Amino acid sequence: xxxxxxxxxxxxxxxxxxxxxxxxxxxxxxxxxxxxxxxxxxxxxxxxxxxxxxxxxxxxxxxxxxxxxxxxxxxxxxxxxxxxxxxxxxxxxxxxxxxxxxxxxxxxxxxxxx
Amino acid sequence: xxxxxxxxxxxxxxxxxxxxxxxxxxxxxxxxxxxxxxxxxxxxxxxxxxxxxxxxxxxxxxxxxxxxxxxxxxxxxxxxxxxxxxxxxxxxxxxxxxxxxxxxxxxxxxxxxxx
Numbered sequence: 001x002x003x004x005x006x007x008x009x010x011x012x013x014x015x016x017x018x019x020x021x022x023x024x025x026x027x028x029x030x031x032x033x034x035x036x037x038x039x040x041x042x043x044x045x046x047x048x049x050x051x052x053x054x055x056x057x058x059x060x061x062x063x064x065x066x067x068x069x070x071x072x073x074x075x076x077x078x079x080x081x082x083x084x085x086x087x088x089x090x091x092x093x094x095x096x097x098x099x100x101x102x103x104x105x106x107x108x109x110x111x112x113x114x
Numbered sequence: 115x116x117x118x119x120x121x122x123x124x125x126x127x128x129x130x131x132x133x134x135x136x137x138x139x140x141x142x143x144x145x146x147x148x149x150x151x152x153x154x155x156x157x158x159x160x161x162x163x164x165x166x167x168x169x170x171x172x173x174x175x176x177x178x179x180x181x182x183x184x185x186x187x188x189x190x191x192x193x194x195x196x197x198x199x200x201x202x203x204x205x206x207x208x209x210x211x212x213x214x215x216x217x218x219x220x221x222x223x224x225x226x227x228x229x
Binding site for chain 1: 214216
């Protein structure tokens, strides 16, 4: 079945460590996105990529990095520079333009700093 | 800058009641998309509806209906005869027409439907 797979579902990180969240899609979508969700709040855009080997910062990119070496994959690294990384992270993909343009979301990764 | 406001943080109803979730948005764009997503306890966001800014027709899908009024910048969502399975967090979102996945989300409305 087509969809978006995020792994792991739960992740624990010690302060000062970098950690990478995985996002893979088999929907053949060009665009991919990373969002952060904090309790009681909506989603905020971290980074997005509309094509392989290209990506742009979203509203809250500081302390995060991404790569887009393959169309199917868009990993997110939470660096030690991110001051408050504990959150729920959602990856999404979409066709940028055209009739069917809603975003498809993965099941999320819950990151906790211990 | 784009902004989406969902003024209702939490709503609690008894099963079979009708409930309306409000969404008000701000944008300077003349063309845009509006969305509603459902987030069950499992965490993933489930797409419910997309509305193009040029299309102000209201839409009904089973027990769900949506009222888009461009004049008041509102895109409200009504569940008729609510059920316990409707309990979730509901998000309204606004995006550019050329990049629908790059969305501005409201803070969500938590709907609890009691049996």
